[in-house]
Amino acid sequence: MTTRPAPLTPGVFADLLPAMLADLAELVGCETPSADRAAFARGAALVARQGARALGADPEVLVREGCTHLRWRLGGGPRRVLVLCHQDTVWPVGTLTAIPWSVVDGVVRGPGCLDMKGGIVLGLTALAQLRAAGTDLDGVTVLVTGDEEVGSPTSADLIREEARGCAAVLVLEAGADDGGLKTGRKGASMYELLVTGRAAHAGLEPEKGISATLELAHQVGAIAALADPGQGTTVTPTALVSGTTTNTVPASGRLSVDVRALTAAEQQRVDAGMRALTPHLPGAVLELRGGVNRPPLEVASSAGLFALAQQVSARLGLPAPEAVTVGGASDGNFTAGIGVPTLDGLGAVGGGAHAAGEHVRTTELPGRAALVAGLVRAVLAAAPGTHGRDVGGLGLPDEGTGGG
Structure with a gap:
């Protein structure tokens, strides 16, 4: 019987909080409005460097109509998990002068910190720790797009292409203000x-x-x-x-x-x-x-993954997440629209997206990273071809199969 790897608990990620904040400060410090392709390319280079360090490989740089997207396909096996992010923001270059990067009393501020550069850092940190813990990430794809805030005109087809055939899409958009997961989004x-x-x-x-x-x-x-x-x-x-x-x-x-x-x-x-x-x-x-x-992300599309997130949270000693339906759309709408199980809102927790009060609560980052890591590990272990349960049931793998 294979020994289950030790869970990556919030405590593990709490020790990594200074490094996560340093990475987030670097990303926020490079402003990346959707319409400024040159500025965005500079930001993409930073994400590529952070991702190469975390994932052990350089990304494919995909430039479509002048817009830069980054893709990591880990391993050579069938695609099973898509970790979906975007690094463009609604903030024009120069916003840092009015809203500079800061961390005061456990609150991060800076343009794009919540939506959604915090999610990029969480995802890369979670995957890096899974690698370090010996989890085989064969079948995981990480996609960081560059035009979500303007409707994803150059990335929508790419997103659907990467999602097809996956057992799960994990969208690292910001969570609800209270940390809830976004199980439904309006089209x-x-x-x-x-x-x-x-x-x-x-x-x-x-x-x-x-x-x-x-x-x-x-x-x-x-x-x-x-x-x-x-x-x-x-x-x-x-x-x-x-x-x-x-x-x-x-x-x-x-x-x-x-x-x-x-x-x-x-x-x-x-x-x-x-x-x-x-x-x-x-x-x-x-x-x-x-x-x-964007088509709706209907609640049925996220039900199985949300149940899995509740199981993972219980195993990690995290509060049970709440399910939230919101009016705003995301790139997760595209993946749910083609029938791929999709769970959104797994990124940073804070508030004020698209507003001067945009912020991230640092105390939530370790637990969020642990949840993302647990979900990736559980889906990989439950996917067909492993000893876990069929991913259609989206239950945690049986004891001894390496999930959790």
Whole structure:
């Protein structure tokens, strides 16, 4: 009988907290807004160096349409676990001047520390310790993408490609404010409605014009009515632009619309409603752009992995995690959308993502790293081809099989 490796407990990772904070400080100190490809490439080089140290191998550097992504495929066997991260942030270069890196009273601050550079450090630290403890990481893939914050236009296909055939996708986005795991995420759709009317002098002959502003006013109400609060579906008209001068009937305008839905059926219902919009004013022309960006991460997609996380937490002496459904989407929506079991929110715990108060609680980092390590080890041991239970059941491996 094979002896079970000793669990990597929170205490093991507590000893590594200074090193984790040093790595996080290095990543936060290199600002990586999604749109600044040069700045992002510099950040990717730092992640590559940290990852090479942790994983014992350099990553593949995948540049798609100028955007840098990093991929480590460990071992030569079938892909079994995808650890999914992104290192782009919403913060422009220069934000560090206003929100400098700091660690005060157990609270880390700095742009991107929570969303989601803290998750990258947690994942690499967890995998490094698994390697050091003798766990065979054959079948683990680590993917760090570069455009999540802008809808993953160059990485969505890559993410789906890496997830197919895996037993589990572990998404190291930030946890809920109380540390809960994100077992459900709304799907996101993004639209732009363009209206073409006809210009005319607003004082001399307004009746000869077709007002894009008036047409948009009618469309805003029709679009907002597609929401269904009872189903958790939000349809939010956001940015609106129309006209060019104050004395001209506006000939063109555009409206952006943000849609969030808990189920694919609701997402498709709204999509059909958006495509059924018709002009209200005679002669006005509508053009709809956009559509579904990310499918929902439905709770059923994460149920097995969440149960496994509860078992791992109990074994490690961690508080039982709570399941949380959130409105924001992530790259985990893509993997759940193709039917791969996906658990999100395994990254750092804090609050204030995308806001000036973004922060990470240092006391949560050791337990989070231990949970990630335990999940990876358990899924690998339970996957087909091992002596553990079939990963479909997502139970912890039997005693003596090396899981835990």
